[in-house]
Amino acid sequence: MQNVIQFPYVASPTQPVAHYIRLGESGYQKLANLHAAGRLPATRVVVDASRLKHQKELVASLKAKGAEVVLDTKVAELSGVERFEGYARHAPWAELGGGKPLTPNHFDPVAAHDIFGMIARFAGEHGVDAVLAPTHFVGDPTYTGWFKVDQASCRALRGALDREGGAHIAIDYPLIAPHTSLNDDALRSEFLAGLGDLPYDNLWVRASGFGNDAGPLTTKRFLVAMAGLHNLGKPIIADYLGGLVGQASLAFGVVSGISHGVGEKERFDAHSWHKPAAKNDNGSFGRATRIFVAGIDRSVTINELELMANAKGGRRLVTCCDRACCAHGLKDTINDPRQHAAYQNFKMIAELAAVPDQNREQHFLNGRTSEVARQAWQVKNLRFDIDDAAARKIDVAQFTKRLVDHSKQMGKMLQSLEDLHESRGRGAPRARPIAMRHANQGKGKAGSQ
Numbered sequence: 001m002q003n004v005i006q007f008p009y010v011a012s013p014t015q016p017v018a019h020y021i022r023l024g025e026s027g028y029q030k031l032a033n034l035h036a037a038g039r040l041p042a043t044r045v046v047v048d049a050s051r052l053k054h055q056k057e058l059v060a061s062l063k064a065k066g067a068e069v070v071l072d073t074k075v076a077e078l079s080g081v082e083r084f085e086g087y088a089r090h091a092p093w094a095e096l097g098g099g100k101p102l103t104p105n106h107f108d109p110v111a112a113h114d115i116f117g118m119i120a121r122f123a124g125e126h127g128v129d130a131v132l133a134p135t136h137f138v139g140d141p142t143y144t145g146w147f148k149v150d151q152a153s154c155r156a157l158r159g160a161l162d163r164e165g166g167a168h169i170a171i172d173y174p175l176i177a178p179h180t181s182l183n184d185d186a187l188r189s190e191f192l193a194g195l196g197d198l199p200y201d202n203l204w205v206r207a208s209g210f211g212n213d214a215g216p217l218t219t220k221r222f223l224v225a226m227a228g229l230h231n232l233g234k235p236i237i238a239d240y241l242g243g244l245v246g247q248a249s250l251a252f253g254v255v256s257g258i259s260h261g262v263g264e265k266e267r268f269d270a271h272s273w274h275k276p277a278a279k280n281d282n283g284s285f286g287r288a289t290r291i292f293v294a295g296i297d298r299s300v301t302i303n304e305l306e307l308m309a310n311a312k313g314g315r316r317l318v319t320c321c322d323r324a325c326c327a328h329g330l331k332d333t334i335n336d337p338r339q340h341a342a343y344q345n346f347k348m349i350a351e352l353a354a355v356p357d358q359n360r361e362q363h364f365l366n367g368r369t370s371e372v373a374r375q376a377w378q379v380k381n382l383r384f385d386i387d388d389a390a391a392r393k394i395d396v397a398q399f400t401k402r403l404v405d406h407s408k409q410m411g412k413m414l415q416s417l418e419d420l421h422e423s424r425g426r427g428a429p430r431a432r433p434i435a436m437r438h439a440n441q442g443k444g445k446a447g448s449q
């Protein structure tokens, strides 16, 4: 694939990039349709234990095409006061809580209910390739002992898998932590010490308060923090991370892969998990459909998208011009925002994965990052039709301010990443490449996997 992007020096290797797609809780029929239409070329997926029952066919079909399937037990959500009654409640082990969140006692390796056996049998029955260890949000202010509990759980799950005929099933370890704690040298050392000799393949980092909308400084700190985890010697997956920030993490080689949903789960926040759930805040019900504008790396509502497209010079900036993605432009994008989001995501990651490792930073800065900064600058200069905006119930002043702020942020992002690139220098160490874990292992080729 090295002939796709021409570089005068193609001496460095091109390591694969792991691109996990979280199938998520809702809209799986849409994903099944996308897959059936050949528009969901995922080679690695994460399925929630709470939804697997409804996604069996899709998962079987993905597996048949050689995809790696990773199970999320959802126990982090099941232990959160705000979350345990949401979609996660459909996970088989939710019942152990008896209508309440799961507590540290439920993760006692010698307890009679044997949650690890339940998880191991479920994983075996559904033929998954790996299980995310049943870990928790270590920033939970109501219980500070989760990290210790989770380390024991990881070992207990290994034992249970081996006992229940799942010796071939791998474990990955999700470290779910406030993003600020990852930046803290002392706390990071604690994480490194605790994660040192647990039985797992890949470290997944779910940084709370962080995601595709992170600012330039926060992003830079995250990249540095991820590089600070390389001493573990494990491949690293940035979980719940999409957009330009996710691509930057890959381009800089600080992570081996990223994981996000299709147009969702591109950021993560657990800061209110210990509080009672707000009424009617279950899933995406009632939220306006959002559409990914690839050129500026932001999602907007249909009304906002149309307002921008109607402005002078706006259409070419916000319309998907990729015929293979949206054959009829704006109309197709609005008709099927998920298909568009999925296609754009796969395309951008595959393009990055085709670039030799040592050239990825420069390629990403000169290409995607510069382009987003330039287009965000152009979009903020659009002049909107007041009547059109009023009819769409959009406050022009507010909307323009958002676009101006975004443009500033993208300009600073480019600067911030360029600074980091210069300070790291060429040949900075990169995260360990990740292996594929499924029946077709070894048949894969370089590229986005």
Ligand SMILES: [Zn+2]
Binding pocket: 320, 321, 322, 325, 326, 333, 340, 343
């Ligand atoms: Zn499109």
